[in-house]
Amino acid sequence: MRRLVCALLLVATTAIPTLALAEDDAAMLELADKSRCTACHDVHEKVTGPAWADVAKRYRNDAGALERLVLKVREGGSGAWGTVPMSPNKRVPEENIRKLVAWILALK
Template sequence: MLISLFLFWAMPAVGDKVDDEVMINLAWDSGCFNCHDVHKTLRGPAWLDVAERYRGDDTAFERLVVKVREGGSGNWGTVSMSPNRRVPMEDIHTLVAWLLTLEE
């Protein structure tokens, strides 16, 4: 958990386009865009919608890391999220932390 908190607080500012580009590339490399988009709902919810739903929820980071890693359903309708066990935990932590900072 300490690593998760460190990664969350160590994240660079999202307003910096270079950092956004790095995160987008990591998301592509991790296969996230097979089901998600930043702005629109595909098979899974838009990341801006996820960020809005969980903004201010202090427990969201850990719950979303588990959801991304293990998969599941029920939070965004009937479509289930596939597990992502091939994606390194460090990358999942980094991406979830970044996703939670997104704003329109």
């Protein structure tokens, strides 16, 4: 009986963070869609712009990436992922850009 209870507790405590992450992912994807990010980006596939999983991989160990990428998303730019420029996103509140970039950088 004790083993069964321990096993159930283990499953319950490991499932909760996964569920929270899935809910967070859904909220971030909705925010990205409302901000029109998904017109050029996808989590796992390159569209016009790079896949966000590739962005996370490239900048994973870069301590200054968050600030630089927030600025790049807001102001636009080119050259980091090819020749197609990224349009500026000045109509998107900086708080939302910061949330999305932080989420992208945390992707596995």
